[in-house]
Amino acid sequence: xxPDPILFSGNSNHSIAxxxxxxxxxxxxxxxxSYFSDDEIWVKYDQNIRGADVFIVQSTNSPANNILELLIxxxxxxxxxxxxxxxxxxxxxxxxxxxxxxxxxxxxxKLMADLITTAGADRILxxxxxxxxxxxxFDIPVDHLYSATIFCxxxxxxxxxxxxxxxxxxxxxxxxxxxxxxxxxxLAIIDKRRPKHNEAEIMHIIGDVAHRNxxxxxxxxxxxxxxxxxxxxxxxxxxxxxxxxxxxxxLSGSAVARIxxxxxxxxxxxxTVELPDEKKxxxxxxxxxxxxxxxxxxxxxxxxxxxxxxx
Numbered sequence: 001x002x003p004d005p006i007l008f009s010g011n012s013n014h015s016i017a018x019x020x021x022x023x024x025x026x027x028x029x030x031x032x033x034s035y036f037s038d039d040e041i042w043v044k045y046d047q048n049i050r051g052a053d054v055f056i057v058q059s060t061n062s063p064a065n066n067i068l069e070l071l072i073x074x075x076x077x078x079x080x081x082x083x084x085x086x087x088x089x090x091x092x093x094x095x096x097x098x099x100x101x102x103x104x105x106x107x108x109x110k111l112m113a114d115l116i117t118t119a120g121a122d123r124i125l126x127x128x129x130x131x132x133x134x135x136x137x138f139d140i141p142v143d144h145l146y147s148a149t150i151f152c153x154x155x156x157x158x159x160x161x162x163x164x165x166x167x168x169x170x171x172x173x174x175x176x177x178x179x180x181x182x183x184x185x186x187l188a189i190i191d192k193r194r195p196k197h198n199e200a201e202i203m204h205i206i207g208d209v210a211h212r213n214x215x216x217x218x219x220x221x222x223x224x225x226x227x228x229x230x231x232x233x234x235x236x237x238x239x240x241x242x243x244x245x246x247x248x249x250x251l252s253g254s255a256v257a258r259i260x261x262x263x264x265x266x267x268x269x270x271x272t273v274e275l276p277d278e279k280k281x282x283x284x285x286x287x288x289x290x291x292x293x294x295x296x297x298x299x300x301x302x303x304x305x306x307x308x309x310x311x
Contacts, residue, residue: 002053002083005301008045010058010073012066013274016090016290017057023294029054033069041068043076050081053301055125057293060093060112061250061273067093067112071119078120086300087121088293090272091248095130096220098137113137125296127272127289128175128219128247143306145296147270148175150287151245152182154268155215160243164188164212168230176217179245185215190230210238221246221269224255228262241265248272249286251279259283 008029009017021028030046054077058070070087077085094108109131116124117140124138127145135142155163166188167176173189180187188207214234221227221244231242242264249269251259256279259267269275270289292309299306 002301003051005053005055005297006047006049007055007057007088007297008073008077010056010066010069012059012061012069013057013090013272015274016059016271016288016293019271019288019290020057020088020294020297023291024298031073033073039065041065041072043069043072045076045080049077051083053084053086054082055086055088055297055300057088057090059091059273060089061091061248062093062252067115071115074116074119074121084122085120086123086125086297087116088297089116089124089126090270090289090293091250092126092129092134095134098131098134109134110137123300125293125300127270127293130219131171143296143300145289145292145306146178146310147245147247147272147289147292148178148182149292149310150270150289151268152179154287155183155243155245160213160215160241162212162240163215164207164209165215165217166190166207166209166230166234168192168216168218168226172218175219179215179217183215188214190233192226192229205233205237209234212239213241214239214243216242216244218244218246220248220250221255221267222250223253224251224258224262227264227267228258231263235263244268246270249275249279249284251275255279256281256284 006029007021008031032044034042056073060067094112097108123141125143128147163185165176165180165185167173168190188209191204244267247270267284271286
């Protein structure tokens with residue numbers, strides 16, 4: 001067995017890295033990430049990691065420096081002779097571009113997978129990929145965690161009456177169905193058309209939502225246009241309270257203002273993306289995914305099953 005795990009953090013999400021380390025009862029490793037005056041990134045590990053089982057925690061949301069930090073940290077650890085490198089990516093950015101849906105566009109999800117592998121990662125630990133088949137873009141093992149474990153326990157404790165679980169689009173049906181099964185609730189779906197990037201037009205609600213409390217399930221909240229349009233459509237169709245469970249709170253542009261001005265009653269998000277103070281609002285509650293990541297890190301190090309976490 002490898003020596004005790006050593007966990008390092010990039011700059012994108014110190015908070016969850018610290019919580020994961022606390023769960024494991026280990027300190028966050030000693031690494032320096034500095035920027036030259038031209039914003040070139042420099043990384044140095046200030047402790048010996050030769051032969052170590054190294055875990056690097058870094059979400060790859062915007063800005064692009066986050067992915068560069070991860071790549072450079074992986075390269076530095078590989079050159080420092082770490083025995084095994086696991087990239088712990090709570091939020092895997094660039095995942096929405098996972099196919100050529102029009103001519104002359106990039107498949108950035110595959111590009112990111114290639115870059116991370118080339119930089120030296122031996123395996124990936126992530127949560128709620130935008131498209132589960134992205135696991136196949138990697139030529140190394142991928143451990144894929146599901147936030148449903150966290151959110152379902154939370155909403156079950158809330159004991160919301162007359163609850164219906166809703167997918168905001170066709171692509172999210174599988175995820176929403178998993179929640180509906182766990183919460184013993186019926187399922188509804190919104191059929192939408194997206195005229196252009198970051199804009200969604202609500203078309204039709206499939207399922208009974210009148211006089212029901214609704215739980216909208218989504219993996220990423222970027223501009224919040226889809227969620228807020230869905231909430232308005234649900235209210236127009238007679239829904240009562242509207243709750244949201246969203247794993248990755250990207251919340252770009254005017255997303256927070258949209259949520260505050262929407263009919264959404266309460267929104268629950270995970271801490272896979274670190275929220276700055278200006279994006280915090282009374283409508284949004286943050287649930288930590290650190291214990292789930294911490295247990296997964298422990299099981300990877302001990303060569304134990306990850307899938308049994310979701311049995």
